[in-house]
Amino acid sequence: MVLGLMVGAKVDEYLERTEPGEFRVLEEDGEITSVLRLDHQAQWWLGRALPSAQVLQLATPPQHRGAGHGARLLAGLLEELHAGGVPLATLTPSTFPFYRGAGFEVAGSWTMYEARAEHLPRHTAPYRARPVSLDDPAELADVYRRVAPSRHGALERGDRFWRQLARRAKDRTTAAFVLDGPDGPAGWAVATLEFRPEPAPFQTRVEIADWGCLPGADAALFALFAGYASMNGMVAWSGPDPDPGALYALRDRFARLTDRWHWMLRLVDLPAALSARPWPAGVAGQVELRVEDQVCPWNAGGWRLELAGGQGRVEPSASTPAASADIRGLASLFTGFAGPEDLVRAGLLSGFDPDAVDLLRAAFASPRPWTAEFY
Numbered sequence: 001m002v003l004g005l006m007v008g009a010k011v012d013e014y015l016e017r018t019e020p021g022e023f024r025v026l027e028e029d030g031e032i033t034s035v036l037r038l039d040h041q042a043q044w045w046l047g048r049a050l051p052s053a054q055v056l057q058l059a060t061p062p063q064h065r066g067a068g069h070g071a072r073l074l075a076g077l078l079e080e081l082h083a084g085g086v087p088l089a090t091l092t093p094s095t096f097p098f099y100r101g102a103g104f105e106v107a108g109s110w111t112m113y114e115a116r117a118e119h120l121p122r123h124t125a126p127y128r129a130r131p132v133s134l135d136d137p138a139e140l141a142d143v144y145r146r147v148a149p150s151r152h153g154a155l156e157r158g159d160r161f162w163r164q165l166a167r168r169a170k171d172r173t174t175a176a177f178v179l180d181g182p183d184g185p186a187g188w189a190v191a192t193l194e195f196r197p198e199p200a201p202f203q204t205r206v207e208i209a210d211w212g213c214l215p216g217a218d219a220a221l222f223a224l225f226a227g228y229a230s231m232n233g234m235v236a237w238s239g240p241d242p243d244p245g246a247l248y249a250l251r252d253r254f255a256r257l258t259d260r261w262h263w264m265l266r267l268v269d270l271p272a273a274l275s276a277r278p279w280p281a282g283v284a285g286q287v288e289l290r291v292e293d294q295v296c297p298w299n300a301g302g303w304r305l306e307l308a309g310g311q312g313r314v315e316p317s318a319s320t321p322a323a324s325a326d327i328r329g330l331a332s333l334f335t336g337f338a339g340p341e342d343l344v345r346a347g348l349l350s351g352f353d354p355d356a357v358d359l360l361r362a363a364f365a366s367p368r369p370w371t372a373e374f375y
Contacts, residue, residue, distance in 0.1 A: 022056075024080075026073040034060040034069035036077065039375075042156040043088060045335070046278040046366055047149045049156050053081050053268075055091035056375050074102045075295050078268055082298065087273040089266040092375055099264055103295045105328035105348075107265035107335040108153045108369035111241040112258045117206070117233030119254035120226040127186065127220035129177045134166035139178050140188045140210075147187075147212040153335060153369035161373075165190065165210060179213060179221055187213025187221050204228050208237035210372060218245035240370040263371060265331045270299040271314035273334065281310040285359045287352070288321035291330070299327055307363055323351040336366030 026034040036058040042049040055077070060070045081089060092110070093099045132139055141162055148154040155161075169176075172192045179187035194205040206225050213221045222245075225235045236258070239246060246255045267273050270291060286306040293299040302317030329348025332338040340360040343349040352360070 024073060024077055026069050026076075028064075028069070031064075032061065033064040033067070034058070034073040036070075036073055038077065040086070041158065043090065044148050044151060044154045044156065046152060048276070048278045049149075050088060050273070050276050051086045052088040052090060052155075053077075053086050054155070054375055055089060058091075070098065071102060074099075078102070078266065078296055081268045082296065085269075085272070087267070087269040087276065089268050090263055092261060092263045096264075100328060101295075102266070103293060103327045103331075104264040104266045105331040106262045107331050107337045108263050108371060109241045109337075110238060110261045110263060110371060110374050111243070112236060112238050112260070113243060113246060113255045114234055114236040114258050115246070115250065115255045116229070117204075117226055117231075117235055118229035119250060119252070120222045120229075120235065121219040121249055121251070122223050122226045124220045124223045126182050127217060128180050129220075129224050130180065132176050132178050132188075134162075134169055134174065134176050134190065137162040137166065137176075139185060140176070140190070143178065143185050143188050143214075144212060147214060150215070151212075151370070151372075152367040153371050155371060155373055169209065174209075177224055179217060179224070181214070181217060181220075186217045187211070189221055189224055191225065202232060204231040204233040206233055206235045208235065211237060212372070213245075219249040222246070222249050238372055238374075240368050242368075261374065265335060267299065267327055267331050267334060268296065270327070270330065271303065274305060274312055274314045277312060277334065279307050279310050279312045279363060280365065283359070283362045284308045287356045287359055288317050288319070288323065289352075290317075290321045290324040291327060292324060293327040296327070307359075321351075323349070323353075323356060325349050333360065333364050335369040336364050337369055339364070 022037050022039065024036050025032055037056045039054045039056055041052060041054060043052040058070055058074065091099065144157060148156060169192060174192050176190045177188065178185050189208055189211040191206050191208045196203045196205055206228055211221060241260060284307055286304060288302065288304045290302050291299055302319065302321050304315050304317045306313045326348045329343040333340065333343060340349055340357045
């Protein structure tokens, strides 16, 4: 029945990479009115992995659109996640208004860059790259496990991610490397190659499908692809916005931002998410706020956030706070994508005095959130 919603898809391939338990379906009179597919991968925030769900797909047949089926299905999923102890949900939106109506808000980015191979660094010592096979990605996965805690917003990948990466690369010219450093593996890169007749006389398009490294190895990782300069190579990769690895590894303004998508986050369980999030050890104080959440009523009402010694405690407020926050604004604040001043300007926070704004700014300060996965 789900496959009946797919148009032009490779059904056999889709079946191979999905499982029945990933789907949630809404029916009416024996007919599917909306369907979604989800995954459960923890997400890293400031070095701590919190339970999270990813909405991979949500579709409503054309004849049933406009009746609110998708919104009801999504609201039902949020209830399920709340009951299951999953405080966060993320997705890459096809459209902002629909998901904002469900309490999601922009909270991170997926950004693409490109640079000519001739502009990439060439010095690699003391690092050395060696090719590996995607048929056995254990080494890649091991390095990723070491890198992920330092990526603000990174997903905690399971075995299925690496199987799907190998499957996507199967029909393309692909190269995979592990970057060895003085103390063992320090990075990895998986790239697909495409040889184009334009611009004349030809161009080698090198798309880095997945990559990562420990601190200090960025230049050596870029140097892997400098050798394509003689083949008119153009190298593309995804990274944070801005990407400090590229900014400091390249000698000049050679990297060009070519595309940017924003992903969205939903605070499914506000007190659980705030209590579990790491906090700066030197920030102490408390702030009270009134939360507006029409889809998840368990989040609505007055709350008091107390911070001390790197810990956060969230309890119901004994009074009705003057300051208020839309649950959407708190999603952007949670990841550090937006600061409190940005959200006040957007109308998602209001009534906070200057001291409370200062506390929120210091408490939620973090690196720019991003994910390498586009889903």
